[in-house]
Amino acid sequence: MRYKGLLLDIDNTLYGYDSTHKIAKNSVLDYCNSKFNLTNTSIEEAYDIARKKVHIELSETASSHNRLLYIQKMLEHLNINPLEHTLDIYNIYWDTFLENMKPFDGVYELLEMYKGKICLVTDLTAHIQHRKVQKLELDRYCTKIVTSEESGREKPHPYMFMSALGKLDLKAKDVCMIGDSLKKDIVGASSLNIKSIWLNSDKKIENYDNTLVQEVKTFNEILELV
Numbered sequence: 529m530r531y532k533g534l535l536l537d538i539d540n541t542l543y544g545y546d547s548t549h550k551i552a553k554n555s556v557l558d559y560c561n562s563k564f565n566l567t568n569t570s571i572e573e574a575y576d577i578a579r580k581k582v583h584i585e586l587s588e589t590a591s592s593h594n595r596l597l598y599i600q601k602m603l604e605h606l607n608i609n610p611l612e613h614t615l616d617i618y619n620i621y622w623d624t625f626l627e628n629m630k631p632f633d634g635v636y637e638l639l640e641m642y643k644g645k646i647c648l649v650t651d652l653t654a655h656i657q658h659r660k661v662q663k664l665e666l667d668r669y670c671t672k673i674v675t676s677e678e679s680g681r682e683k684p685h686p687y688m689f690m691s692a693l694g695k696l697d698l699k700a701k702d703v704c705m706i707g708d709s710l711k712k713d714i715v716g717a718s719s720l721n722i723k724s725i726w727l728n729s730d731k732k733i734e735n736y737d738n739t740l741v742q743e744v745k746t747f748n749e750i751l752e753l754v
């Protein structure tokens with residue numbers, strides 16, 4: 529083991545976010561189609577408007593807002609009683625999402641290797657991140673988490689990473705951050721001189737400081753670097 533501990537992103541790092549989101553979104557579209565007789569386009573447009581509204585109205589706060597708000601405002605926009613349907617749609621989305629998360633090959637080998645020495649560092653709201661933790665059984669390996677909701681800030685803000693170091697009682701030089709987002713995970717870690725591994729599954733071409741950052745295309749490659 530090269531490090532005393534790991535800082536670990538969850539979404540799109542431990543499982544594929546986009547494919548899971550697509551399945552969950554389709555289950556919501558199917559439900560709205562049959563329940564309200566609306567086309568996919570009109571539902572998606574309303575959702576997009578709702579999302580933008582929430583971002584504008586809550587621009588002062590961390591920007592990963594609860595999907596419940598998006599759904600409520602989408603229904604308001606469609607003139608459908610939000611009090612009657614918001615929770616149902618929210619639950620359809622997340623129940624489907626959680627059922628369909630597929631951890632990448634190598635995830636549990638890494639978790640086993642660093643058992644008890646991992647802090648999850650994650651944006652999005654605490655409640656749903658805790659549900660993902662339980663579903664993926666991350667609690668068997670990890671004992672610490674920092675969410676953007678508890679921090680009032682999102683990655684790449686250094687506070688998230690400092691807080692994770694504090695919870696692990698380790699220094700920047702002792703840990704490695706692993707994440708899929710160059711802008712959030714890697715830039716945030718680099719700003720505190722924390723080494724990182726960028727899981728670049730989409731094979732994007734980007735510039736970064738390669739004294740601090742190593743790039744991999746698949747999760748399995750991480751096992752050889754830690």
Ligand SMILES: [Mg+2]
Nearest residue numbers: 537539540708
């Ligand atoms: Mg991520």
